[in-house]
Amino acid sequence: MREVAVIGIGITKFGELWNKNLRELFVEAALKAIKDAGVDHIDSMYVGCMTSGLFAQQEHLGALMADYLGQNPIPAVRVESACASGGYAFRLGFFEVASGASDIVLVGGVEKMHTGADATAALAAAADAEYESFIGATFPGLYAMMAVAYKEKYNIPDDVFRRQLAMVAVKNHENGSKNPNAQFRSKITVDTVINSTLVADPLRLFDCSPVTDGAAAVILCPVELAKKYTDTIIKISASGAATSTIQLAQRKDMVWLDVVENAAKAAYKMANVEPKDIDFAEVHDCFTIAEVCVIEALGFFNPGEGIKAAEEGKTALDGEIPVNTSGGLKSKGHPVGATGVAQIVELVEQLRGTAGERQVKNARRGLAQNMGGSGASCTVHILEVV
Amino acid sequence: MREVAVIGIGITKFGELWNKNLRELFVEAALKAIKDAGVDHIDSMYVGCMTSGLFAQQEHLGALMADYLGQNPIPAVRVESACASGGYAFRLGFFEVASGASDIVLVGGVEKMHTGADATAALAAAADAEYESFIGATFPGLYAMMAVAYKEKYNIPDDVFRRQLAMVAVKNHENGSKNPNAQFRSKITVDTVINSTLVADPLRLFDCSPVTDGAAAVILCPVELAKKYTDTIIKISASGAATSTIQLAQRKDMVWLDVVENAAKAAYKMANVEPKDIDFAEVHDCFTIAEVCVIEALGFFNPGEGIKAAEEGKTALDGEIPVNTSGGLKSKGHPVGATGVAQIVELVEQLRGTAGERQVKNARRGLAQNMGGSGASCTVHILEVV
Numbered sequence: 192m193r194e195v196a197v198i199g200i201g202i203t204k205f206g207e208l209w210n211k212n213l214r215e216l217f218v219e220a221a222l223k224a225i226k227d228a229g230v231d232h233i234d235s236m237y238v239g240c241m242t243s244g245l246f247a248q249q250e251h252l253g254a255l256m257a258d259y260l261g262q263n264p265i266p267a268v269r270v271e272s273a274c275a276s277g278g279y280a281f282r283l284g285f286f287e288v289a290s291g292a293s294d295i296v297l298v299g300g301v302e303k304m305h306t307g308a309d310a311t312a313a314l315a316a317a318a319d320a321e322y323e324s325f326i327g328a329t330f331p332g333l334y335a336m337m338a339v340a341y342k343e344k345y346n347i348p349d350d351v352f353r354r355q356l357a358m359v360a361v362k363n364h365e366n367g368s369k370n371p372n373a374q375f376r377s378k379i380t381v382d383t384v385i386n387s388t389l390v391a392d393p394l395r396l397f398d399c400s401p402v403t404d405g406a407a408a409v410i411l412c413p414v415e416l417a418k419k420y421t422d423t424i425i426k427i428s429a430s431g432a433a434t435s436t437i438q439l440a441q442r443k444d445m446v447w448l449d450v451v452e453n454a455a456k457a458a459y460k461m462a463n464v465e466p467k468d469i470d471f472a473e474v475h476d477c478f479t480i481a482e483v484c485v486i487e488a489l490g491f492f493n494p495g496e497g498i499k500a501a502e503e504g505k506t507a508l509d510g511e512i513p514v515n516t517s518g519g520l521k522s523k524g525h526p527v528g529a530t531g532v533a534q535i536v537e538l539v540e541q542l543r544g545t546a547g548e549r550q551v552k553n554a555r556r557g558l559a560q561n562m563g564g565s566g567a568s569c570t571v572h573i574l575e576v577v
Numbered sequence: 578m579r580e581v582a583v584i585g586i587g588i589t590k591f592g593e594l595w596n597k598n599l600r601e602l603f604v605e606a607a608l609k610a611i612k613d614a615g616v617d618h619i620d621s622m623y624v625g626c627m628t629s630g631l632f633a634q635q636e637h638l639g640a641l642m643a644d645y646l647g648q649n650p651i652p653a654v655r656v657e658s659a660c661a662s663g664g665y666a667f668r669l670g671f672f673e674v675a676s677g678a679s680d681i682v683l684v685g686g687v688e689k690m691h692t693g694a695d696a697t698a699a700l701a702a703a704a705d706a707e708y709e710s711f712i713g714a715t716f717p718g719l720y721a722m723m724a725v726a727y728k729e730k731y732n733i734p735d736d737v738f739r740r741q742l743a744m745v746a747v748k749n750h751e752n753g754s755k756n757p758n759a760q761f762r763s764k765i766t767v768d769t770v771i772n773s774t775l776v777a778d779p780l781r782l783f784d785c786s787p788v789t790d791g792a793a794a795v796i797l798c799p800v801e802l803a804k805k806y807t808d809t810i811i812k813i814s815a816s817g818a819a820t821s822t823i824q825l826a827q828r829k830d831m832v833w834l835d836v837v838e839n840a841a842k843a844a845y846k847m848a849n850v851e852p853k854d855i856d857f858a859e860v861h862d863c864f865t866i867a868e869v870c871v872i873e874a875l876g877f878f879n880p881g882e883g884i885k886a887a888e889e890g891k892t893a894l895d896g897e898i899p900v901n902t903s904g905g906l907k908s909k910g911h912p913v914g915a916t917g918v919a920q921i922v923e924l925v926e927q928l929r930g931t932a933g934e935r936q937v938k939n940a941r942r943g944l945a946q947n948m949g950g951s952g953a954s955c956t957v958h959i960l961e962v963v
Contacts, residue, residue: 192677212707235818244630244699249706251659254953257820258827264839266818267954268665269657273637279654283669290676291578292816313630320635321598430678432621432652434643441644453650567640568653 192289195427196417199228199410200536205524206374208404213247213303214259220406221260221299228410229420234293236267239280239300240528245313246306273317276300277531278561278570282430288411299408300532310402317564319437331399333439333565334478335391341446341480345495357384358501359479360397360521366508367518369548374403374524398479403524407533425542429573431458439565450569451488451560458571466490471513471541471551473534475562476520485560486514513551516541531561538574578675581813582803585614585796586922591910592760594790599633599689600645606792607646607685614796615806620679622653625666625686626914631699632692659703663917664947664956668816674797685794686918696788703950705823717785719825719951721777724866726831731881743770744887745865746783746907752894753904755934760789760910784865789910793919811928815959817844825951836955837874837946844957852876857899857927857937859920861948862906871946872900899937902927917947924960
């Protein structure tokens with residue numbers, strides 16, 4: 192396999208953007224990435240998107256976006272793995288460059304969720320329609336069950352659990368307040384979370400990532416070629432991916448995300464590193480409990496200890512392992528198909544040292560973990576400065 | 578790039594299969610392909626599907642199918658490019674093996690179109706929603722406009738055009754009658770077509786491919802490894818892909834499919850062959866006029882001469898260049914996300930010499946052309962016996 196670098200990044204403001212449609216969001220991010228990379232052409236395109244069919248009656252996003260980006264006749268295709276669509280699009284773009292089939296590949300992710308469609312129903316298409324969604328399960332409900340199971344498994348008192356969980360949101364809003372593209376830039380407190388509307392017990396409004404419009408894009412090329420465009424070579428040192436049962440009820444352990452463990456194992460092996468070698472990480476905090484379970488499955492914390500990480504400051508910007516420096520899905524926003532690519536954008540900002548107020552010191556190797564459904568699919572990428 | 582072979586194929590019966598759901602169809606085809614290949618494991622999976630979201634409120638097909646196929650925790654992802662989803666899934670699976678990332682990859686395609694959903698509306702999501710579908714355009718309507726434009730461009734009398742177009746359907750039903758998996762196995766005549774219900778002038782019911790449930794799957798591995806599984810090595814000698822404007826109205830020429838020309842050029846270059854070197858082809862005859870335009874853009878016939886090919890017997894099983902030996906989308910059926918993979922299954926059957934009554938003599942090199950929308954995306958693959 193050829194070594195592959197990320198040489199350009201672009202991202203839109205995330206938020207409730209009624210004045211921008213699906214194609215405009217994608218094109219905005221893609222043009223920024225192309226300009227940032229300084230390339231004069233691209234050979235191929237990938238579009239990560241979960242469910243533009245249900246949100247906007249629009250499929251065929253590869254062709255649509257190549258057209259609106261003025262890139263016909265290059266190949267372009269959409270990749271979907273629910274909320275891990277962006278991470279998977281990145282993985283497949285990586286394979287295309289690694290194989291030698293193409294040199295300069297654009298990978299974008301997009302989701303336009305404010306369209307009038309029922310977002311909760313559209314997102315439920317990431318679950319098992321016949322055995323979960325059709326009988327009423329929604330994602331807040333599924334993750335709420337994971338939260339209850341976690342609390343009971345580790346025998347945590349209600350008030351302690353509630354406070355520790357809230358700290359994940361507090362930490363991510365703190366980071367998001369430093370991110371100009373974040374949907375929510377206000378800092379919050381534990382009380383903000385605990386007093387917010389109950390969504391699915393024990394999860395409250397501020398435990399949940401928002402409904403977001405947005406797009407992100409990156410440009411990939413072989414490391415050899417990257418030297419032509421930049422002095423800071425950021426290499427994709429690993430791509431891991433895995434699946435697990437689509438139904439939460441079928442998992443051996445509801446609070447141990449085997450899908451994350453398996454994708455991470457593959458990535459650590461490929462990069463020849465261990466969890467302790469990672470300087471910072473962007474992880475899939477679609478709900479506060481998700482971040483807790485993910486950082487354990489990634490090997491950053493022992494089982495049952497992820498819940499304390501935010502409260503103890505271990506995942507803060509200046510902690511042992513800064514997690515979701517961008518604000519995460521919680522504060523930056525979660526345009527589902529864009530999220531995996533937006534995580535890569537944040538990794539590159541940090542590795543370039545251009546993350547401004549939220550810059551992690553000595554950031555040389557970052558990890559991005561993107562997840563679909565209640566943990567049925569996952570990608571883990573490791574990027575490092577070479 | 579590593580050389581890649583197809584070592585296993587599987588396909589379901591195509592048709593109106595109310596007793597089989599989305600996952601059952603996929604798993605049936607995938608199990609057949611695994612058994613046919615004789616592999617004891619797979620490393621990764623691709624699922625081509627256009628719009629299970631609109632048909633079945635189910636996205637996240639990579640994870641769903643890996644689960645129901647008993648293949649967790651391997652990576653699995655869905656690929657979408659409207660009716661070219663299967664062809665694109667095959668292309669990306671090819672890249673994964675070619676890159677060296679995986680050795681044994683399953684590529685499947687599936688569409689469950691009989692679900693109670695409005696198929697014409699769901700398929701319209703392959704067009705430009707905002708500038709075509711929302712103002713009433715449907716695919717029969719778009720291809721009907723291409724048919725009228727073709728007739729006028731080449732100044733063909735109505736009755737001659739009508740008869741020649743009908744001969745495409747007659748030829749494909751003749752082939753489909755020899756295919757046990759075809760949705761429609763009855764032979765038809767020109768009169769059958771001409772007297773069938775008018776759908777969108779000048780296209781009649783028998784000019785249109787049907788609404789179909791079905792799935793197909795193939796197993797890929799490096800050529801080097803293929804020798805362990807089979808004596809007949811069938812190599813993917815080329816993968817070409819392209820895009821064009823998503824709106825038909827934006828094309829420079831409504832009847833010249835530049836997307837097919839560009840994808841084919843890339844494939845011919847990669848395989849180092851010319852159109853005359855192709856022994857037989859499966860092409861995207863979603864409507865009779867589509868086959869006519871496609872065989873011209875592939876370089877098999879000069880512009881304006883594709884319309885005569887079926888009538889003159891040139892594309893028949895024993896013609897110069899047999900086209901749609903499987904019966905094509907018209908007679909075999911068109912489960913949109915499965916079609917591109919089903920075309921590869923037919924190529925392999927022919928190259929193995931196991932196509933039975935529809936076997937092409939001396940079939941050594943075949944081409945598969947799969948298309949999305951009114952010609953906004955396209956893949957062209959060339960397979961040959963080595």
